Amino acid sequence: MSSSTTTPLSRQPLTGVFATVPDPRHRRGRRHRLGTVLALAAVGVLAGCRTLLAVWEHARDLTPGQLRDLGLGQGRPLPSESTIRRTLQALDPDDLDARIASWMFTRTGTTGGRRVIAVDGKTMRGAKTNNSSSGDGDGGWAPHLISALDQETGAVFAQQRVRDKSSEIPALKDLLAPHDLYRRGGHR
Structure with missing residues (x-):
């Protein structure tokens, strides 16, 4: 073994x-x-x-x-x-x-024995959806993404589209759910 x-x-x-x-x-x-x-x-x-x-x-x-x-x-x-x-x-x-996210997650590291993950949401500049029913007359709204980044390696291992900035926190649980965040070192 x-x-x-x-x-x-x-x-x-x-x-x-x-x-x-x-x-x-x-x-x-x-x-x-x-x-x-x-x-x-x-x-x-x-x-x-x-x-x-x-x-x-x-x-x-x-x-x-x-x-x-x-x-x-x-x-x-x-x-x-x-x-x-x-x-x-x-x-x-x-x-x-x-x-790809699962593969990237296998490359995350630890800092001081703990995994440090940064989560942030951003609106994609210059991008628009095909949703013309937004009422703003510009053909759609810019997509908003929430991403999880491993601080040790700089790898983005999870990313998800959310409706807007106010829906970032509720989406966080779903974003991180597929990943075993506690597998190294047993820290919670």
């Missing part, structure tokens, strides 16, 4: 988590593994890409070794921008978010 304090999930690379995501696409006509498409999208976003076209352009600039590390075999063509877009649109966003 291993004496390691890490969990199997914490030793797994993010690409391993992507490999467990259920593929919503029809088997027939699939040219690229779902994990590869997700890895290319994640790397693009981490590199600062703001559009799916930019994600594809970033993937096009990766070296053969980097592409191989992300699951794209030698000589295999890159997924197109439209393939990346259609694949991401077909996913269950809540399921993907929960899988």
Whole structure:
């Protein structure tokens, strides 16, 4: 029996988590593994890409070794921008978010033997919903998010959309519920 304090999930690379995501696409006509498409999208976003076209352009600039590390075999063509877009649109966003959040949570640390988590809510600048019934005439309202950040690592391991600033505190319990906040050190 291993004496390691890490969990199997914490030793797994993010690409391993992507490999467990259920593929919503029809088997027939699939040219690229779902994990590869997700890895290319994640790397693009981490590199600062703001559009799916930019994600594809970033993937096009990766070296053969980097592409191989992300699951794209030698000589295999890159997924197109439209393939990346259609694949991401077909996913269950809540399921993907929960899988990535669980993986991120395995990378949280402790400070003085205690886990320190910062929770904050912010309204997304420059973003609007498609809700035109808001009555303000501008096509919708800016989404409000509440996030939980591990102070030791700076990793955001949970994030949830809430109605507005006044609904942050009631949403906190649901935001943190999937995570075992007391697993290290037994502190409450």
